[in-house]
Amino acid sequence: MNQIVQLFEAAFFAAAHPLSLEDLGRLAPDSSAEEHAAALEELRRHYEEHRHGVELVEVGDGFQLLTRRDLAETITEAQIVHRPRKLSRAALETLAVVAYRQPVSRADIEEIRGVSVEGVLRSLLDREMIAVVGRAEGLGRPLLYGTTPQLLELLGIRSLDELPRLEELSVALRPPTETAELGET
């Protein structure tokens, strides 16, 4: 293991959140981006080849050391760690709307979900899953919400592109032309 790999491993061990290539670059400013990438890859392969209990995972725009997925149950059952609190159904639905419609106002979310979302929005803001990203033009200039990197971290995905595409969902909205052909009661 060369010096850079060692540094990277230490940084991953110490960091609370995923580290981006930029973060890692600051550890070894004298070496090139290629060297950084190579070191990262070496570290990742090291954990994989030696079947370590942890692995290097790409999350959001960074990388993070995480315990292997197949060990999750054993670790949880032994009560070594607690799983983070699960998000409520209301929170998940609200997140779904924000993720696909962002930037989106509270009124729009409420229109889609059919319920008041004030409380859910506040708790998602507190947990930093969403953030205020701007204000809409028009009446009252309502706040607009968008998702944050914390959401990617929660899901363990690299970007929102990994969310299922709307066409892939089993319920696809029929194009408007077909709604005219609705049957009669």
Place this chain on the structure above:
Amino acid sequence: MTAPPTNNGRETPFVVQLDSFSGPLDLLLHLIREQEVDIYDIPVASIADQFLEAIDALGLNEAADYLEMAAQLLRIKIQLLLPRPFDEEGWEDPRAELVRRLLEYEQVREVADWLAQRSSEHAGRFPRGWFAEPPELPPRPVAVSLEELLVAVEELIESLPEPVLHRVVPRPLDVEGATKRIEGLLQELQELTLLDAIGEATSVADVLSVLIAVLELARVGRISLAQRKPFGSVTIRREPDRTAV
């Protein structure tokens, strides 16, 4: 909403667990699936009735959202009862908007399921144990004896400046003093000028004091005033003391 909320002995074909619905659209989708009806051809009349029955059992705090949906369902039900124009070209199914919303919501649910699944999978992959720094603790309560406390209070009270209730501003005009001075001068002189009366007064207040005293004395008839030309010198003359006459 006329049906009373009863659970026993009724022909309700389903048991609704309202906590498990995240909103009126969710409940509506549940009913539609229960009845195995085509979402594009919802029998609004029966679904509306079931919907009303279901929300009867609902706590009031959440009911507003459900009531709004109930009102919408009833409106659609009524619209469907109205005769349609012969020419069906222009007829728009009043259910279309509801269907659109239901399908859109169904998508949201599906994505929410995906998010739940994905986050639950990922939650099993633990990062390094890390604890957020505890928020700064408030300072510990101070432990003192009663005696110490009383001493401290006493010291504090002593250190307090005397309360200032009202600050008396010294009166800048001394009309009384000026009156006495003028009367004194008139004891010795038959007449004098205003400037004499003012004497070596140094401040505006002194000049004004003399002026007011002179005017007052003239008013009560102790002196008479004479001015021979505008802006000329004012002569002050003692009036004979009438009481003495």
